[in-house]
Amino acid sequence: MAIIEVANLSKSYGELNVLKQMTFQVEKKDVVAVIGPSGSGKSTMLRSLIHLEQINSGTIHIVDEVLVKDGIYAKPSEIKRITSKMGMVFQHFNLYPHLTVRENLELAPRIVKGEPMTGFRKRSLELLEKVGLSEKALDYPAKLSGGQKQRVAIARALMMNPEILLFDEPTSALDPELTGEVMQVMKNLAEEHMTMIVVTHEMGFAREVANRVMFMDKGEIVESGHPQQLFTNPKFDRTKAFLNVGL
Numbered sequence: 001m002a003i004i005e006v007a008n009l010s011k012s013y014g015e016l017n018v019l020k021q022m023t024f025q026v027e028k029k030d031v032v033a034v035i036g037p038s039g040s041g042k043s044t045m046l047r048s049l050i051h052l053e054q055i056n057s058g059t060i061h062i063v064d065e066v067l068v069k070d071g072i073y074a075k076p077s078e079i080k081r082i083t084s085k086m087g088m089v090f091q092h093f094n095l096y097p098h099l100t101v102r103e104n105l106e107l108a109p110r111i112v113k114g115e116p117m118t119g120f121r122k123r124s125l126e127l128l129e130k131v132g133l134s135e136k137a138l139d140y141p142a143k144l145s146g147g148q149k150q151r152v153a154i155a156r157a158l159m160m161n162p163e164i165l166l167f168d169e170p171t172s173a174l175d176p177e178l179t180g181e182v183m184q185v186m187k188n189l190a191e192e193h194m195t196m197i198v199v200t201h202e203m204g205f206a207r208e209v210a211n212r213v214m215f216m217d218k219g220e221i222v223e224s225g226h227p228q229q230l231f232t233n234p235k236f237d238r239t240k241a242f243l244n245v246g247l
């Protein structure tokens with residue numbers, strides 16, 4: 001079974017149908033770039049996977065477990081356990097301003113029952129090293145650049161040893177000169193075979209790092225394929241129009 005299986009996922013806000021019968025799979029070690037116009041439902045789709053949004057109907061399996069089946073959710077304790085297999089990185093970092101970098105990393109494992117109290121310090125320092133920020137462990141987020149904040153957010157998402165990482169436009173809030181350092185960290189994770197879904201406007205990243213690109217429009221997956229195929233030879237007019245490939 002795929003590591004993520006979504007079938008007929010639909011989600012509305014009141015009268016507005018934001019996701020329409022979405023069906024897709026993500027295999028272990030996939031790096032899926034999700035592209036599409038603003039308002040097409042990309043964030044809602046990611047947020048639904050990790051249960052930051054409740055869907056109206058459909059089925060989501062995460063790592064062989066049922067998060068929601070035909071619109072019926074697992075028990076709250078199960079939902080928590082299943083969604084903890086994923087980490088998420090947001091456009092605006094969402095770091096806690098009153099905690100140091102190291103404390104930002106250590107907060108979630110501390111409040112999750114069952115995690116031993118020892119070991120966080122070692123892991124947080126290892127992960128900060130991995131994202132090139134060892135020397136910032138004791139600083140507060142306000143002292144960091146946007147690129148550094150996002151690298152902290154990625155390290156924080158890794159603290160719980162997720163099997164899947166979800167990224168929602170991780171470089172959209174950054175000055176262009178700072179996107180590279182964040183992309184590099186993500187590229188390294190891809191090379192270590194982390195399963196990733198990345199909503200992004202960075203077509204370079206989609207081309208070079210993703211093994212699959214999924215184009216969404218108006219709450220639907222219009223087209224999904226290998227970057228080479230999708231970027232050079234899109235099948236549908238909506239994809240061509242978005243990518244500005246001659247119609």
Ligand code: ADP
Pocket residue numbers: 013016018036037038039040041042043044045
């Ligand atoms: P994208 O990430 O592709 O830009 P979103 O998933 O953020 O798209 O939004 C899809 C649609 O859902 C948009 O029309 C947006 O206005 C609407 N939407 C998103 N969140 C909410 C919400 N909490 N309440 C009402 N409408 C929402």
Ligand code: MG
Pocket residue numbers: 042043044168
């Ligand atoms: Mg969005």
